[in-house]
Amino acid sequence: MQSKLIFPELSYVGLGAIDNLYNEVKKLKVSRIIVITEKNLVDLGICSKALKSIMSAYSIELYTDVVPEPPLHTAEKLVQHIRNGKFDLVIGVGGGSALDLAKLGAVLAKNDGDVKDYLNLTGSKQIMQKGLPKIMIPTTSGTGSEVTDIAVLSLDGTKDVVTHPYLLSDIAIVDPLLTMSVPPRITAATGIDALTHAIEAYISVNANDVTDGIAVKAIELVGKSLEIAYSNGNNEEAREQMSTASYMAGLAFYNAGVGGVHALAYPLGNRFKLPHGESNAVLLPYVMDYIRGGCQDKLAEVNLKLNQQVQQIGSVEQMSKDCVNTLFKLNQNLNLPTSLKDYGIEKQHIKMLSDDAVKQTRLLARSPVELQWEDIYQIYSSAYEGKTL
Template identity: 55%
Template sequence: MISTLRFPIRSHTGLGSIEKLFVEVRNWNLKKILIVTDQTLVNIGLVDKFLGPLKEELAVSVYSDVEPEPSLGCAERLVGYTRQEGFDCVLGFGGGSALDLAKLAAVISQNEGDVSDYLNLTGTRKLERHGIPKILIPTTLGTGSEVTDIAVLSLEGTKDVVTHDYLLANVAIVDPQLTLTVPKRITAATGIDALTHAVEAFLSINANEATDALAIKAIELIGGAIKNAVENGADLESRTAMSYGSYLAGLAFFNAGVAGVHALAYPLGSQFKLPHGESNAVLLPYVMKYITSSCPKKMNMVGNILSKHVDERTAEDFLKLFFRLVEDVGLPTTLKDYGIPESALDSLTDDAVKQKRLLSRSPKKLDREVIYQIYQLAFEGVTNDKGGDFDV
């Protein structure tokens, strides 16, 4: 089988790698740079602490109108602002929302039309220009956005993406010290998000030996570090393992793709504004249980790695295993816990079925009936002693 792998042009990883930012900026001889971040990082001083020195060398504008699970309107405003101001570089600094928006600002601002014209499901335009350089610097532990060519947006009732090679970072910088201030809940959610990236990439029908190697290493790193990273956020060793794990998981899923968990998570984010990582977490056990029979060898490999890090040895029961992992990091484990009514399961299913790009990578087909059952099980909170079998 022939495989094609894609990566950012250049990545700097490891403790202190943020210093490479200033080398890159000087090499490009930039004059006017846009920083896309969120207001929280501005308020706690993280932007000034790590990016403040840029102001000594060039004109810097900080754009912080960044929404969690960003809407199409949020993206359109940023792209319009970028066009108007004439920047020669965009720097994304933050979680996945800030990084995704930075990609769109750098590329679509240099092309004709609106962001909506380039959406995967409904857009009719094709990107013609590369855009201006983009530097992507994550401050959370799990989205992998710094190494992908995808920007995810929330629409009415669902999510859609803009995806193109032009959205790949010119430079990605992954420095664990930037994640030390991430709160417990966000550490847990983004950590499970990264784990989901790795597991789904490993099980994807598009996986190959190279992506498998990336995914397995990511699973080992995240599985061994996530609980301590949540409980002891100042532990730099755990933060470093999570940063590397997230980075490798991003490379794995960018090349092999994610599937059913993400397809079902998207409607939770768009309809109920659940953070993406938590949407993945609450669905992960049930999707994994359903697809087990189609990829038993790989599932057993995942189970053997992860079962070392949970309280109970559950390598043979994937519902229990993934449920316990989510529970151990303190995240809600049912749709009820999020206040989602049972009456919403039909609309969630309707929107999940539309995610054909994601569903097509699943090792086992997920049709409408199965998707509804997964939502139903996640709503009821089927746990260790309640079974959880599928009717189909």
């Protein structure tokens, strides 16, 4: 069976990778740069640390109008700003929201129309121009946005994406040294985000041998390092392993896709403003429990990779059940909420959430078990009660 695989043109991954920024910018022969980042990264000095090598050599504008789960109007404003600013390079520095906006702004600044015209579910326009060159520099280990061609935006009651190969980074620089000061809660949430990407890519109906290999290694690295990075953010080895895991998980899900967890997570972020990583984390055990019958072999393998000390014992069915328990306990060990009740979500909200999630057909189509409205309602109900099946 043939598989189409797409990867970014150039990536630098590992401790000190940011040292390559100056030479890569120099090769582009640019003069006016816009950096899309988050205000707290500027305040904490992380942005200046990332940009140190180019600060004195180029005209750089820091654009910090970035919010988590960015709404459509934030993207529209950024695109217009880039169009008016006559920039010739876009650099994204930050988490997934900053990187998604940077990719989107770089491309749509050189295409006609509004951002809404290019939305996956409702847009009518096709991206025709590649746009400005773009360099993506993540400062968290989770989203994988630096290696995907998707920008996620919040809409009324749901989320939608702009997606096109032109949104792929020209250069991705993944340096774990930029993640050292990430607080424990964000380390936990973004780490589970990376794990969710890897697991959903692994069980996707679009998975293949290449994406499986990448996804399984990412899962193994998360199992080795996430709890260490959470408890000791200064552990360089754990931070490096998590950066690599996040990058690899991004490659895997970009090519194989994510599924039910993300479909159900989007409404949580949009309706209740849960951080994306936490939305994935609270749902991951319950979705895997519900669809376990369609991917038992792979979930048994996930359990082995997350628990290095565990050997293959018992049936595949039992090992897949153990995987669900492992995911639940991982959230507990990271002090992340394990039920929707913990977020103040009420039982009456489950229907609304189900109505929103069932619209995510692009994501649901990749699930190894078909999820209809009734199935989605049952998963949300289990997550509300905090009980697996």
